[in-house]
Amino acid sequence: MITLSNVHKxxxxxxxxxxxxxxxxxxxxxxxxxxxxxxxxxxxxHIVGLIKPDAGDILIDGININRLRGKELxxxxxxxxxxxxxxxxxxxxxxxxxxxxxxxxxTSLSEEMIRExxxxxxxxxxxxxxxxxxxxxxxxxxxxxxxxxxxxxxxPSIMLFDEPTTGLDPIIGQSILNYIQxxxxxxxxxxxIVTHDVPRVFSIVQRIAMLHDGNIILIGTYEHxxxxxxxxxxxxxxxxxxxxxxxx
Amino acid sequence: xxxxxVVRAIGRTTIRNIACLGHYGLFLLTSLFWLFTSPxxxxxxxxxxxxIGVKSxxxxxxxxxxxxxxxxLQAFYALNKFGGESLLGPTVALALIRELGPVVSALMVTxxxxxxxxxxxxxxxxxxxxxxxxxxxxxxxxxxxxxxxVAAIIAFPVLGxxxxxxxxxxxxxxGVEILGLSAGTYFGEMTNYLDMQDIRMGIYxxxxxxxxxxxxxxxxxxxxSYGAKGVGxxxxxxxxxxxxxxxxxxxxxxxxxx
Numbered sequence: 070m071i072t073l074s075n076v077h078k079x080x081x082x083x084x085x086x087x088x089x090x091x092x093x094x095x096x097x098x099x100x101x102x103x104x105x106x107x108x109x110x111x112x113x114x115h116i117v118g119l120i121k122p123d124a125g126d127i128l129i130d131g132i133n134i135n136r137l138r139g140k141e142l143x144x145x146x147x148x149x150x151x152x153x154x155x156x157x158x159x160x161x162x163x164x165x166x167x168x169x170x171x172x173x174x175x176t177s178l179s180e181e182m183i184r185e186x187x188x189x190x191x192x193x194x195x196x197x198x199x200x201x202x203x204x205x206x207x208x209x210x211x212x213x214x215x216x217x218x219x220x221x222x223x224x225p226s227i228m229l230f231d232e233p234t235t236g237l238d239p240i241i242g243q244s245i246l247n248y249i250q251x252x253x254x255x256x257x258x259x260x261x262i263v264t265h266d267v268p269r270v271f272s273i274v275q276r277i278a279m280l281h282d283g284n285i286i287l288i289g290t291y292e293h294x295x296x297x298x299x300x301x302x303x304x305x306x307x308x309x310x311x312x313x314x315x316x317x
Numbered sequence: 318x319x320x321x322x323v324v325r326a327i328g329r330t331t332i333r334n335i336a337c338l339g340h341y342g343l344f345l346l347t348s349l350f351w352l353f354t355s356p357x358x359x360x361x362x363x364x365x366x367x368x369i370g371v372k373s374x375x376x377x378x379x380x381x382x383x384x385x386x387x388x389x390l391q392a393f394y395a396l397n398k399f400g401g402e403s404l405l406g407p408t409v410a411l412a413l414i415r416e417l418g419p420v421v422s423a424l425m426v427t428x429x430x431x432x433x434x435x436x437x438x439x440x441x442x443x444x445x446x447x448x449x450x451x452x453x454x455x456x457x458x459x460x461x462x463x464x465x466x467v468a469a470i471i472a473f474p475v476l477g478x479x480x481x482x483x484x485x486x487x488x489x490x491x492g493v494e495i496l497g498l499s500a501g502t503y504f505g506e507m508t509n510y511l512d513m514q515d516i517r518m519g520i521y522x523x524x525x526x527x528x529x530x531x532x533x534x535x536x537x538x539x540x541x542s543y544g545a546k547g548v549g550x551x552x553x554x555x556x557x558x559x560x561x562x563x564x565x566x567x568x569x570x571x572x573x574x575x
Contacts, residue, residue, distance in 0.1 A: 117452055143454040150452075157449035160440075171453045174460075223453075 070095050071116060071227065071259060076125035078111060085111050086122070087283030098253055098260040100270045102305065103280035104314065109263040110154070112280065113229050116261070117149050118142060129227070147175060150225030150258070154232045156216035158204040164191070165200035168219045175223070190218040193255075194248060210241035214248060221252050228252070230262040234269075242266060246273055267306055279305070344536045348466055351458045361464035362471075369430040369465070369531075370472030374479065376429055377422050381480035384417055385409060385487025392488075393496055406503040407510035409488035410481075415515050418481030419473075419522035420567050423530060426476060427559045431534040434465060435555035438538025439548035447539070462539070466531040473527030474520050481519065518574045525570065526563050533559045 071093040078086040085108040093099050101109050114120040115127055118134045127134050129145055137145060158167045168187045172178055178186070191197045194214040204212055213233060220228065233249060234242035246266070250273040253260055264270045271277060271291045279287040279294075279302055287299050294302060304312035392408045438461060441447050450457050485507075492498045537555035541547045 114448075119448055119451060143456075146452055146454040151449065153445045153449060155444060157445040159446055159449075160444070171455070174455045175453065 070128075070130055071261075072126075072128040073112075073116070074126045074128070076112075076115060076122045076127065078108070078115065078120065078122050084283050086115070086125075088125070089280070089283070089285055091278060091285055091288070093259055093261060095259055096257055097276065098262065098274040100267075100274040100277045101261055101263045101280060102265070102267055102270075102277060104305070105265070107280050108283065109280055110231050113151075113231055113261065113263055116227075117146065117151060117229060147223065148226045150220035150223065150228045152213070152216055152220050152228070152230045152233055154235060156204065156212040158212060158216055158219070160204050162203075163200065164196060164202050164204070164207070164215045164218075167204070167215060168222050170219065171223050186222060187218075190222045191215075193221075193251070194218045210237050210245065213237065213245050217245070217248060217252070221256065224256060226258050228256075228258045228260040230260065230264070232263055232265065234264065234266045243269065246270065249273060340540075341532075341536060344539070345532050348458055348462045348532070348535070351456065352463045352466060355456075355459055355463075357467060358460065358464055361460065362467050365464045365468030366472055369426065369434070369468050370476060373426045373429050373472070373476060376425055377476045377480050378483050380421060380425050381413075381418070381483035382487040384421055384480070385413060385484030386491045388412055388417070388484065389488035389491035389496075393492060393498075402498060403502045403506055404510075405488070405492045405498060406485075406505070406507040409492070410485050410507045410511055411515060413481040413484040413488075414511070414519045416567075416571070418484065419477040419519050419526060420563060422476045422480040423473060423523065423526035423563050424560055426473065427530050427534075427556055427563070431530045431559050432552050432556050434531070434534040435538040435541075436548055436552045438535060439541035439551045442539060442541050443543050443548060457539075462535045465535055466528065469527035469531035470524055471527075473530070474523035477519060477523035477526075514574070518570070521574075522567060522570050525566060529562050529566060530559045533562065 071091075073089050073091040076086050076089040077084075089112065101112065103109050111120060115122055116129075116134070118127075118137065121135055129148070132145060134142070134145060158164075159170065162170065165187055168190055169183050172183045172186060176183075188197055188200070191200055194217060196211065196214055196218060199207065199211060199215075204215070207215060217233075230249060233245050237245060246269060249260075249262070252258075253273070260274075262270055262274060268291075276288060276290055277294055278285050279299075281287075281301055287294055287297065287302055289297075301313050304314050388409050389405060392412075393402060393405055396402050396404055396408065438447075441461070447457050447461070450460060489500070489503055492503050493500050534555040537551040537558070538548075541551035
């Protein structure tokens with residue numbers, strides 16, 4: 070279970086998170102939506118301990134990740150998988166070596182076992198024929214799938230997805246969401262998807278949370294949120310220029 | 318500006334600069350901590366020796382040869398004025414081994430490999446590859462910084478030695494083949510004037526330059542600001558700061574040994 074309790078963060082006096090409270094149950098998939106630059110990715114990086122909050126606690130199964138250092142932090146991070154917006158694949162390594170990287174670094178598996186696991190993950194993502202390619206030789210969708218394979222190969226119990234479909238055409242975007250859904254069914258992880266891909270993402274998550282002005286202003290199932298008729302959510306969903314959200 | 322404002326501005330700048338120096342120092346200490354407390358990544362070190370050392374060999378040999386040649390020409394011109402041509406060999410060898418070998422090879426490697434190191438690490442930072450590493454519970458200091466420091470400490474003395482050797486050969490070509498000095502005089506006098514202390518000095522200098530260049534270039538890349546401009550600035554600063562520090566540190570090491 071992930072619990073964020075009264076999390077505050079500001080950069081150079083600009084308040085990004087203003088007392089965020091959020092709880093995600095084990096095995097749940099949550100979509101975190103909100104406008105660009107509102108702090109969704111910052112929130113995600115807080116959860117994995119890449120950014121420290123100015124105030125507040127982030128608990129992973131009751132353990133405050135901000136208080137961890139060294140080996141303890143490493144141990145809890147082994148439970149995470151993170152799909153970065155641009156993939157963050159190591160550009161000096163092939164797809165195969167990228168996926169093998171965490172196995173080589175963090176396990177004592179033989180190269181044969183690593184090969185088996187890597188190809189199993191690449192087959193799941195439909196990339197087995199591209200194992201020898203470098204990230205620069207891949208299309209945007211392939212890069213995302215390769216990054217997903219790398220994130221999944223350690224079988225994480227918590228997966229964080231930072232805009233997994235941004236920059237992809239609708240077909241590829243849907244295929245990425247299908248891959249995420251399949252991974253979730255297979256791995257049963259707790260997941261948070263930061264995305265603008267609404268309403269498509271709603272089909273693969275149990276709950277939706279909306280971040281606005283440094284706070285979660287809305288959280289619940291799709292049906293529940295629709296019933297609330299929140300004008301900010303409705304404008305965000307419709308993309309209408311007129312409403313409480315301004316575009317200047 | 319009022320006097321109080323001037324004092325405040327000076328104070329602010331001083332505090333910022335001291336904090337900046339502290340940040341550099343902490344980065345070095347953290348790197349050294351991981352260097353001495355965890356197993357080294359031998360494969361990564363070999364890769365980086367190849368990148369910093371092997372791939373810099375040609376440029377170091379080329380500059381070394383011409384430095385030795387021009388040094389021989391200039392020294393011959395000066396020595397000829399008082400009939401001391403026989404000292405050409407020792408002059409070239411001492412200048413190269415004690416000074417020019419370590420310094421010029423370090424400056425050349427800074428320009429070639431140091432800049433590439435800073436930009437590579439900088440790009441890893443802005444494309445979140447370093448963040449990805451941290452999330453995979455892989456320590457970026459151990460994986461990226463320590464291998465570069467170790468590789469530079471190994472590669473710099475070797476490159477410095479290559480530079481000096483090829484420079485002495487360049488001096489031989491000019492002094493013996495072109496200016497007509499005998500080979501016996503060129504090499505024979507060298508052994509009379511050169512001792513282990515001179516070679517040790519060259520090695521110490523190269524070792525410390527290796528540490529300085531890898532430290533500064535890794536630091537600049539690791540803490541680059543965002544965007545192409547950020548990486549560009551980090552790369553430029555890495556080369557400039559490393560080069561300046563090489564020359565400043567060179568003076569202090571020389572003054573200790575002289």
